[in-house]
Amino acid sequence: MIPGPDPASAPGRRAGPPRLVVGLGNPGAEYDGTRHNVGFAVLDLLAARLGAEPGLLKIAGQRLGRLWRSPDGGSALLWPLSYMNLSGGPVARALERLGSDPASLLVITDDFHLPLGALRARPGGSAGGHNGLKSIERVLGTQAYPRLRIGVGEPGHDSVEFVLGRFRRGERKIVEETLETASLAAEDWLSGATIEEIAARYNRRSP
16 A cells, blocks of 8 residues: 555645545445445545545434544545435535635546546546536536545446446456555645646546
C-alpha cells in the first residue's frame, strides 16, 4: 500500500470550506463487491488508511449515511445509506451539516462507459445516465461538482444486471489496483488538491 498524506495534519491544505468525499453504492451485504459499489470500496480503503471510524448521519431520526469528519473538521467521508438513485438527499444533508458547498464535494462512482481500470476526474458535467449522479444533480440543483469516475467495463446488453454483478476472477487484480489508486486520489482531494491537479495525476484509460 502506498502511503498518502494525513489530511488531518497536512500543512499544505488550502483554506476553504470543509472537503467531502462521497462514495456511491447500494447499502446491504448483497451489494458488497459489485461493480456499482466501487465508490463504497474506495472509501473503505481510505478510511482504513486514515484510521477513520464513521458515525451515523441522521436527520429527524432517519439514517441517511455513515459520516466521518476529521479531527480538525476540514474534511469528511460519506457513505450514503439510501439506494443509488436517492443519493442526492444524503449528500445535500452532509454538505449542510459540514457547512460546505458543491465545489468542495468529490463524488466517486462507477462508470460502465469506461474500460475496466480507467479513471476520469472532472470538475462537473453531465450525469451520463448514472442514477446516483442524476439524483445529486437534481437535489443540489447543479452539475458543477467534482467527480471521479471508475471504469468497470462495458456491460453488453443488460446494464442493470452487469453493474449489480461482481467482478470476474480475471478482473480482480486490475480492480484492486484501481481502487487503491482512486483512494489515493481521494486523499489528495482531502489534502487540498484541485480537481484539475487530480485529473492530471490520475486520469487514465487503463491501469
